[in-house]
């Protein structure tokens with residue numbers, strides 16, 4: 417396939433490298449010259465303009481910070497590419513912008529997908545991302561082999577914007593569950609229960625969850641978790657805050673009552689604003705611990 421890839425940041429850079437490695441004819445583009453230079457250094461073709469990037473492409477992917485960037489780029493793209501060009505947005509964006517992007521593409525007769533990812537920069541580098549995809553089934557079938565060169569699990573979640581819906585629902589579970597696990601470890605500390613003992617029980621009991629067994633927020637029980645690495649991300653708290661913001665915006669518009677999602681948003685905002693933004697999101701346990709009261713003696 418001949419592919420244009422727009423947004424060569426932390427995620428887009430390694431994703432585009434995997435597309436090229438799989439033999440696709442890829443041209444990348446970014447508005448920031450450092451990102452372009454890095455991509456060029458790793459042997460990728462990088463264009464100087466959006467127009468140059470998509471010339472002759474049958475597929476265009478975007479991996480951008482937020483909804484406004486996607487709408488800005490897609491509004492230009494649709495007038496640059498021929499009808500039937502496949503447009504795929506892999507960014508994590510709000511539901512309304514995702515719907516608008518699909519509508520823009522449809523108005524120009526271009527099939528489109530929202531395909532946000534999980535797996536972080538490590539997954540992007542290893543080609544191990546999970547893609548949550550929204551759009552029509554035949555469009556999904558056409559895109560699946562392309563996404564498989566960057567990801568291990570490619571899940572069709574339904575029509576337009578359902579990939580974004582799946583992503584923000586999943587990350588709302590993750591944000592809430594990480595706080596729950598952090599609170600449990602802090603309570604255990606107060607009660608004199610060892611971290612390893614709580615882990616040994618909860619990891620095989622009804623408290624079992626990904627935040628505990630894969631990303632345990634205290635050092636020791638899960639050696640690969642960021643807690644053993646000074647809470648270097650991993651998945652930065654700023655990105656968790658972004659996703660919780662998106663899920664609460666969607667809850668408000670749709671009328672879903674999500675009090676724990678709301679509380680998680682408030683706590684991650686507080687954590688980010690007090691210096692935690694660039695730490696792994698599991699470091700929120702430090703804030704929970706710091707806010708606890710010493711009642712000994």
Ligand code: NAD
Pocket residue numbers: 422423424425426427428445446447448451479480481482485488489506507508509533534535536537650651652655658
């Ligand atoms: P990033 O900021 O590193 O990269 C985004 C890139 O888009 C930047 O290089 C920026 O210069 C470029 N850009 C912005 N506007 C542009 C435009 N008009 N034209 C061309 N390029 C433009 O962000 P990232 O970490 O790569 O994340 C990208 C998306 O993936 C976000 O939506 C994020 O929420 C999502 N995501 C990130 C992670 C992660 O761990 N970093 C994990 C899952 C999902």
